[in-house]
Amino acid sequence: MDFEAAFNSHQESLFRYVNRLVGDADLASDVVQESFVRLLSHPLPDDEVRRWLFTVATNLVRDDARMRSRRQRLLAERYERSDMASDPADVPDEVAMRSEQIAAARAALEQLSPRDRQMLMMREEGFRYSEIAKVIDVAPGSVGTLLARALRRFAAAVDPAHIDDEESE
Amino acid sequence: MNMHAADGIHVDDGALLALIDGESAPGAEPRTHVDSCDDCARRMEELRFASRRLAGALESVDTPSPLTEMPDELRDAAAAAVTPIHSAWRRRLRGGRSVAAAAGLILVLAAGAYAVPGSPLRSIVSRSVDALGSLFGGDTVGPIDPGPxxxxxxxxxxxxxxxxxxxxxxxxxxxxxxxxxxxxxxxxxxxxxxxxxxxxxxxxxxxxxxxxxxxxxxxxxxxxxxxxxxxxxxxxxxxxxxxxxxxxxxxxxx
Known part of the structure; x- marks a missing residue:
């Protein structure tokens, strides 16, 4: 395994994934670096490196209560900033609109369970269902259904008028 | 809901999303069914729309990775993680064929001895390995692998x-x-x-x-x-x- 090649190949995707999970670029950077530090002592075949890194990073995020509480605090701060930024007297409309979009997206993502977020974000990074099953530790045959439910929950959170097809029956 | 097309009713959301994602759905029935079922086609489009919306939402919260290059700390750690034991042994053994042969024999003996817990050969082999270390010269002899x-x-x-x-x-x-x-x-x-x-x-x-x-x-x-x-x-x-x-x-x- 070429460690530097592995870093160059996977760090950007891993950072994006972790940053989306924790909402804090500094914290995401720390998690990514810690994941690669751990990789140093795990000389894996090249085709196993990516999934292993995402598993480690997922567990680092999942298991760290301090990280979770810090994330919530940062999100609260971000929402406050977003509220301030949405004041048309202070900022241009375009910036205000983007801040609102970010706040809405974040709020919708926050309404999902950690597992839903992790699964959706791994899917966004192009992981196969079989790989998601291994990282999240669910049955491979259930990944499609779990992802679809998570997508509908997200849609409902973004747009409260959205009617969940399953719940309507 | 959540029934397979093979049953002549509807395809569940998981199979619909698998179709969208290009994942192997069980059999060819879901695609065939969706093509002829307005309800399933509508739900598939809802999932597609939600998927696009999620991608847009996630992109809106993205920030560029600060790790455009490997941090020095990580590079140093990577360099330190390279185990030089094998190359060190090769350098030491390069000194002469007879010494290399002796080393090989002793290591074989060591492996055999240590494979038997409690073997009296262990102490003999250990002493031989220590003596071999002096033959190599140099500053120190690396840790001897006693074998499994x-x-x-x-x-x-x-x-x-x-x-x-x-x-x-x-x-x-x-x-x-x-x-x-x-x-x-x-x-x-x-x-x-x-x-x-x-x-x-x-x-x-x-x-x-x-x-x-x-x-x-x-x-x-x-x-x-x-x-x-x-x-x-x-x-x-x-x-x-x-x-x-x-x-x-x-x-x-x-």
Whole structure:
């Protein structure tokens, strides 16, 4: 395994994934670096490196209560900033609109369970269902259904008028 | 809802999303059904729309990675992680064929001696290895690899468990099935506590090999987490294998 090649190949995707999970670029950077530090002592075949890194990073995020509480605090701060930024007297409309979009997206993502977020974000990074099953530790045959439910929950959170097809029956 | 097209009713959301994602859906029926079912086509479009919306939302919260280049700390750690033992030994052995031959003989003896716990050869080999160190000259002689010790244990009621405790990231465990009646573990510097049906291994480092009998149900645990299980002549790597500090290699083929 070429460690530097592995870093160059996977760090950007891993950072994006972790940053989306924790909402804090500094914290995401720390998690990514810690994941690669751990990789140093795990000389894996090249085709196993990516999934292993995402598993480690997922567990680092999942298991760290301090990280979770810090994330919530940062999100609260971000929402406050977003509220301030949405004041048309202070900022241009375009910036205000983007801040609102970010706040809405974040709020919708926050309404999902950690597992839903992790699964959706791994899917966004192009992981196969079989790989998601291994990282999240669910049955491979259930990944499609779990992802679809998570997508509908997200849609409902973004747009409260959205009617969940399953719940309507 | 949540019924298969083969039943002539509807395709569930999971199968619809699998179609969108290009994942293999069970059989060709879902696609055929969706093409002729307005309800399923509508739900598939809803999932597509939600998927696009999610992608847009996630992109809106993205920030560029600050790690455009490998941080110096990580680069230093990577450099330090390269184990020079093999190249050091090669340099030392380059001194002469006779010394190399002696080294080889002693290492073979060491491996044989240490494969038998309690063997009196251990002390003799250790002394020989120390003497060999002086032949090499140089500042110091690196740690001598004493070779692995191996211990076996019989299954009880067709089941056997190998429990590896205190594993760190220095340990690499290779697990395979073998056509023998006993489970066995081969490891360097390890302590073993065996009883019928269970073998406990502690203080292992480096390469460890765990062989499970094909005729029994075998479980390998590392630091309390199941990492591999064998049953019916097949072996499966478990999710716990990715969560323990040791490297777990499960040989499923051959």
């Amino acid at each position: 010790s191996a211990v076996g244990v019989d299954p009880v009621d067709g089941a056997v468990t190998v429990s590896i405790e205190g594993a760190t990231d220095d340990l690499r465990v290779t697990i395979r099935l073998v056509d023998t009646s006993r489970a066995s573990v081969s490891a360097r510097g390890a302590s073993f506590v065996g009883q019928p049906g269970r073998l406990r291994v502690t203080d292992a480092a480096g390469d460890m090999t765990v062989e499970l009998p094909t005729a029994a149900e075998g479980t390998v645990e590392v630091n309390g987490a199941p990492v591999a299980r064998s049953t019916g002549g097949a072996i499966t790597r478990l999710p716990g294998a990715d969560l323990v500090p040791a490297v777990i290699v499960v040989e499923t083929a051959g």
